[in-house]
Amino acid sequence: MVSITSVELNYLVFRYLHESGFTHSAFALGYEAGINKSPIDGNLVPPGALVTFVQKGLQYLELEANLSNSDADVDDDFSFLQPLDLITKDVYELRQIIKEKKENLQKERAKDKEKEKDKELDREHERERGREREKERQEKEKEREKDRERIEKDKEREREKEKEKQHEDHIDREQIRDREDKSTIKPEDNGVCGGPEPMDICVNSPSLPCEIPSSDVAILEGHTSEVFACAWSPAGSLLASGSGDSTARIWTIPDGPCSSSMQNGPPNVLVLKHFKGRTNEKSKDVTTLDWNGEGTLLATGSYDGQARIWSRDGELKSTLNKHKGPIFSLKWNKKGDCLLSGSVDKTAIVWDVKTGEWKQQFEFHSAPTLDVDWRNSNSFATCSTDNMIYVCKIGENRPIKTFSGHQGEVNAIKWDPTGSLLASCSDDSTAKIWSMKQDKYVHDLMEHAKEIYTIRWSPTGPGTNNPNQPLVLASASFDSTIKLWDVEQGILLHSLNGHSDPVYSVAFSPNGEYLASGSLDKCMHIWSIRDGKMVKTYTGGGGIFEVCWNKEGDKIAACFANNTVCVMDFRM
Structure with a gap:
């Protein structure tokens, strides 16, 4: 008695179907199922195995015909099936398996799309917040720049005023020196620094104002810059x-x-x-x-x-x-x-x-x-x-x-x-x-x-x-x-x-x-409100x-x- 292994039998079946014109993927699936998921134990294939594979191949053709109304690719539909399912289940059961798995797949895809949509919304919100923060930063920087420009203009104005003051001061000092050259009277030093003549200090008073003596002055030292x-x-x-x-x-x-x-x-x-x-x-x-x-x-x-x-x-x-x-x-x-x-x-x-x-x-x-x-x-x-x-x-x-x-x-x-x-x-x-x-x-x-x-x-x-x-x-x-x-x-x-x-x-x-x-x-003057005269200096x-x-x-x-x-x- 001649024995034949399952692999050899499956190959013979595949060759028979192929040479007979059954080249569709359904028969290839039947052949693959026979090789990988055969329910037969051992290497010997009992009689009737060939008929079983041929029948399954015909069932696949029927299943494909029922699935042809779907928009999905037929090969994709068969991918939902396991080789063992192809051998052990009829066409109705196979259709149910494919339908359920397609619905589950669609639900998963819908969930994935929803998650991706949520993620995209989050990303868009974050981008919007980033744009708002950048806009706020730019506005604050513009405001700070305007403040710096205003402060610099204020400083420039003060410098111009100081230059004008120095120019007038120079002219006044020249006039004072001219008068001092013509005068033989010199003012007394009050102990702090030399000042102009009393007559120059109080030009609107017929009498000389009284210079505050240094004995009546306390000088407080300690600051290291101007006292404002x-x-x-x-x-x-x-x-x-x-x-x-x-x-x-x-x-x-x-x-x-x-x-x-x-x-x-x-x-x-x-x-x-x-x-x-x-x-x-x-x-x-x-x-x-x-x-x-x-x-x-x-x-x-x-x-x-x-x-x-x-x-x-x-x-x-x-x-x-x-x-x-x-x-x-x-x-x-x-x-x-x-x-x-x-x-x-x-x-x-x-x-x-x-x-x-x-x-x-x-x-x-x-x-x-x-x-x-x-x-x-x-x-x-x-x-x-x-x-x-x-x-x-x-x-x-x-x-x-x-x-x-x-x-x-x-x-x-x-x-x-x-x-x-x-x-x-x-x-x-x-x-x-x-x-x-x-x-x-x-x-x-x-x-x-x-x-x-x-x-x-x-x-x-x-x-x-x-x-x-x-x-x-x-x-x-x-x-x-x-x-x-x-x-x-x-x-x-x-x-x-x-x-x-x-x-x-x-x-x-x-x-x-x-x-x-x-x-x-550098002068402090004290005036009488009643007559507008200078009384101390x-x-x-x-x-x-x-x-x-x-x-x-x-x-x-x-x-x-x-x-x-x-x-x-x-x-x-």
């Missing part, structure tokens, strides 16, 4: 000063004459550092400072855009950080619970002193905010290089009053003692007086020849400690003069013509009878940026460009 600001505490004998050396200082000035206090050694001083490192940082110049009404807290504003609150003992209480540019002005309100600051970033901010957080930011100006001043405990005014003045109120999102009329940068604003009139001064060489009762200015004061840098109201008139004296406004200009104005009639009372350089600061004595003025010509070692009186009115402080602060006794 100074202010007496309203309670006690503390004097604060702010400098370009990134520090503020609180000096304890003893009562009594300056000569006796200096004999006891230098005054006690607290150094308020505005930097953390060992070296000074120019960006942290102290530009402005102000005591609260009780004299318990000192606020400082810095070029780094931060305001800081200190105790009278020199302890840093809080750092107020929201401005994006240098702070040029800050003021306490009368209640002492809020601090107001104005910045180069065009905004003004009201701070809650108790929490150290900002209460409201006012973004009305289109250019740097130069000055701010409270009208009462919840409303205030702001002015800017955009020529505009706004009156604002805490809780309101728009100005409650708008004053327009200046044709140049508005440098300073001040409410009168009762909060009913607002004075302003500008680069347009005018000072103006405004009332909340009308939109247009009440008075337009036009006697100055150059920019007006600052203004001050006298502490006189109704509602003050000096109600029997008339209210007066003082204006100080780059034309080297100070002018005193009758604010009721809007007319000039006196023109004080004793300085030879721009006047940066003026301050009234507490009794309203005298005015102190400080100029870049002092020449220091540098230009004067600010002058101020103590609450008793017997001492005057002045801060200088030569890094010193001077305290002078005032006696008539």
